[in-house]
Amino acid sequence: MKIVAILAFALLVTLANAQGNYKKVCYFANWPYYRSGAGQYGVDKLNAFECTHMIYGFAVLDKIKYEMVVYDSYVDIDLGGYQKFTGLKAQNPNLKTLIALGGWNDSAFTTQYSELVSDPAKMANFVSKALAFVRQYNFDGLDFDWEYPGDPGKPEDKANFITLLNMLRDAFKPYNLLLTMAPSCSIKRAEVSYDIPGIAAAVDFVNFMAYDIHGSWENTVDHHAPLYRRDFEQGVDAVIISEAVDYWLSKGMPAQKLIFGLPSYGRTFRLANASQTALLSPAIGAGPQGPYTGADGFLSLYEICRYQQSGWTVVIDPTGSMGPYAYQGTSWVSWDDIDMIITKVKYAMSKGLGGIMFWELTLDDFNGFCQMGPRPLSNAITATLEGRPFNTATPAPTPTPFPITTTKAMTCTSEGTYYADPANCSKYYRCVNARIQTYYCQSGLVFNSAINVCDWPYNVPGCA
Numbered sequence: 001m002k003i004v005a006i007l008a009f010a011l012l013v014t015l016a017n018a019q020g021n022y023k024k025v026c027y028f029a030n031w032p033y034y035r036s037g038a039g040q041y042g043v044d045k046l047n048a049f050e051c052t053h054m055i056y057g058f059a060v061l062d063k064i065k066y067e068m069v070v071y072d073s074y075v076d077i078d079l080g081g082y083q084k085f086t087g088l089k090a091q092n093p094n095l096k097t098l099i100a101l102g103g104w105n106d107s108a109f110t111t112q113y114s115e116l117v118s119d120p121a122k123m124a125n126f127v128s129k130a131l132a133f134v135r136q137y138n139f140d141g142l143d144f145d146w147e148y149p150g151d152p153g154k155p156e157d158k159a160n161f162i163t164l165l166n167m168l169r170d171a172f173k174p175y176n177l178l179l180t181m182a183p184s185c186s187i188k189r190a191e192v193s194y195d196i197p198g199i200a201a202a203v204d205f206v207n208f209m210a211y212d213i214h215g216s217w218e219n220t221v222d223h224h225a226p227l228y229r230r231d232f233e234q235g236v237d238a239v240i241i242s243e244a245v246d247y248w249l250s251k252g253m254p255a256q257k258l259i260f261g262l263p264s265y266g267r268t269f270r271l272a273n274a275s276q277t278a279l280l281s282p283a284i285g286a287g288p289q290g291p292y293t294g295a296d297g298f299l300s301l302y303e304i305c306r307y308q309q310s311g312w313t314v315v316i317d318p319t320g321s322m323g324p325y326a327y328q329g330t331s332w333v334s335w336d337d338i339d340m341i342i343t344k345v346k347y348a349m350s351k352g353l354g355g356i357m358f359w360e361l362t363l364d365d366f367n368g369f370c371q372m373g374p375r376p377l378s379n380a381i382t383a384t385l386e387g388r389p390f391n392t393a394t395p396a397p398t399p400t401p402f403p404i405t406t407t408k409a410m411t412c413t414s415e416g417t418y419y420a421d422p423a424n425c426s427k428y429y430r431c432v433n434a435r436i437q438t439y440y441c442q443s444g445l446v447f448n449s450a451i452n453v454c455d456w457p458y459n460v461p462g463c464a
Contacts, residue, residue, distance in 0.1 A: 019052050019385045023355030025180075025207055025259050026051035026378070027100065028085070030058075030075045032362040038369075039292025039300070041362040042075075043084040048091035050378055051358070055143045055180075055207075056085050057100040059133070063112045066122045067129040068101055086138040093423055098178060099134060102145040113146045117160035127167045134177060141178025142168065143207065148184060149193040162198035169202050176426055182207040182357075185244040185261070188237070190251075197252040206253065207357040210241045210344075211263040214334075216270070216286035216297035222279055223334040224267035226322035227344055232280065245351060259355050260348035264363040264377050266299045266335030277313075277327045287331045293363075300363040301377060304335055305370035338372065338380050338392060345384040356381050420449040425463035 032041040046054070060071045075081045086097045107113050116122050134142055144165065149157035169179050181203050183194055190196065199206065214222035229240045248258060268287025271277060286297030293300050299307070304326070308314060312328040323340035326333055336344070345356055358364075358381060368374045372392035383390035414431065421427035425446035446463040448455035457464045 019355065019382055020387065022349070022385045023053055023205065023259055024051045024381060024385060025053040025055065025205075025355065025357040027055045027057055027358065027360035029360050029362055030056065030072055030081055033075050033079075033081075035292050035294075037292065038302075038367050041366065042079075043081055045366060046085070046088060046361065047375075048088040048095055050361070050375070050382075052094070052355070053096045053098065053178075054085070054088070054361075055098045055100045056082065056139075057360070058103040058106060058145070059099050059101045060106040061101065061112050061116065061126075063110075066112065066116045066119075066126055068126065068133050071106075082137045082139075086140075096140040096178060097138075098141040098143050098180065099137065099139045100143040100145050100182075101130075102147065104147055107145065108147045108151075113149070114154045114157050117149075117157060117164050123164050123167055126164070127171050130168065131171045131175070131177075134172075135175065139177075141172065141180065141204070143180045143182060144168070145182040148189060151192065155192070158193060158195055159198075161193075162195050162202060165199065165202035178204045180205050180207055182209055185210045185213070185241055186239045187244055187247045188239075190244075190247065196248060200253045200257060203257070205257045205259050205354055206248075207259050208245070208248070208261045209357075209359070210244070210261040211359065212267070213239045213241070215267040216283065219283055220280045221269045221271065221277075221283045221325075221332050221334075223317075223322040223325060225263055225334075225336055227340075227347060228319075228321040230279075230319070230321050242347070245353070249351070255352040256354040258353050259357045260344065260353050261357040261359060262341055262344055262377070262381065263336055263359055264301050264361075265293075265359075266301070266304050266333040268297050268299055268331065268333045271327065271330040271332050274330045277332065279325070281332075283332070287333060299333055299335075300365075301335065302363075302365040302367060302369040304333060305365060307331075307333070336377075338376060338390070341377050341380050342384050342390060345381055349385070356385065418447075418449065418452045420447050425457070425460065426454075 028046060032039065058071055059068050062069045070076050089095050089097060116126055130142060149161045172179050181199065183206060185208055211225040214224045227241050249255060269283040270285045270287050272282035272284045276282065289295060290299045290303035292303060308326060312326040314324050314326045316324050320343060323334065323336035348356060358378060364375050364377045366374050370376060376392060380390040417431045419429040428447035445454040446457050446460050448460050
């Protein structure tokens with residue numbers, strides 16, 4: 001039986017990065033598919049040109065086999081979540097798509113990750129299966145989001161985690177797959193959990209979670225992502241984002257590998273007394289759930305805007321150390337507005353960091369409720385990285401689609417036939433059992449169609 005595979009390739013091989021010289025790493029969560037009404041968000045709403053890297057959250061770690069598995073088979077597989085997500089590369093061949101493993105729900109206050117890294121046999125099996133998972137679903141890499149190694153009371157996790165990352169790096173390298181990880185921005189946490197030089201050597205970059213420093217788990221209200229130390233913060237126990245960045249850099253993390261995290265959401269509290277609304281006022285738990293996100297202690301940007309429009313009082317920090325907070329009655333919320341987002345992007349650029357990480361796309365104002373155009377936080381990030389002013393009255397334009405030209409159909413008429421990928425020198429195809437199979441050359445090599453082997457770049461015209 002003849003199998004015909006028609007592949008569309010981008011033939012324009014030289015294109016400026018859409019975010020200047022910086023990475024813009026955007027997480028996409030799969031669970032907003034289940035949100036009601038205007039909060040519903042699926043892969044179909046993603047813009048292939050919005051970010052340089054997109055990370056799909058999350059896959060999880062099987063507690064019995066210690067293997068990476070699909071979290072929500074209905075959204076991820078049955079509805080084509082994975083396929084549509086990685087399919088965005090057909091629109092923008094420069095885009096990199098990764099799958100995230102872990103996250104708070106899967107790895108915080110659980111034991112399976114510590115058990116995984118404590119057993120060489122479990123790690124070897126995990127690495128083999130993770131490589132197969134990433135390749136099966138056409139991702140460009142893995143983002144390892146373990147929150148957190150060494151917690152609770154497992155100091156050996158710190159070294160064992162590096163062993164696992166090195167094993168993943170070695171397995172991924174022949175296929176040009178990316179390996180990243182997402183650490184807390186707490187210095188105290190870093191001392192317990194992260195061998196920073198070891199991480200720097202193992203991963204392509206680090207998605208620095210510079211948010212969730214304060215929240216409804218505490219008994220006083222405070223901003224969840226302050227950039228600089230404020231007057232009332234004394235001593236070494238305070239978590240200060242700018243100081244945490246300096247710490248990671250001083251411990252050996254190359255600035256270009258540190259990707260600065262920005263939140264598109266706010267953290268809420270319930271005030272103990274409606275007349276006490278300032279920072280550090282007493283709190284008694286989480287504020288009310290948002291009408292769309294429905295999570296305790298948490299509001300999306302577009303929900304915060306709705307509350308602002310209904311008469312909440314907004315307080316701006318005159319020192320520029322943190323974003324605004326707002327309150328009404330006993331409800332209190334802090335978040336990063338456009339001005340603070342721009343301030344933080346410029347800060348990251350001034351430190352020579354590799355770019356911006358954005359958690360996450362479904363929480364930005366994609367409907368335009370805030371009257372700043374759709375996706376205002378994301379557009380402000382892009383504009384600032386590119387050195388353009390961002391005016392909320394005239395949001396950033398929609399990027400011009402990447403030029404696509406359809407090549408001649410590839411047909412498996414002869415078993416073993418090779419095809420070079422015209423857009424990626426290290427990628428090639430072969431007819432195997434009447435199907436087109438995809439292959440990648442080892443790092444540093446490119447496919448030479450004249451002799452049908454991976455070769456040195458200088459031997460292949462146009463790939464040197």
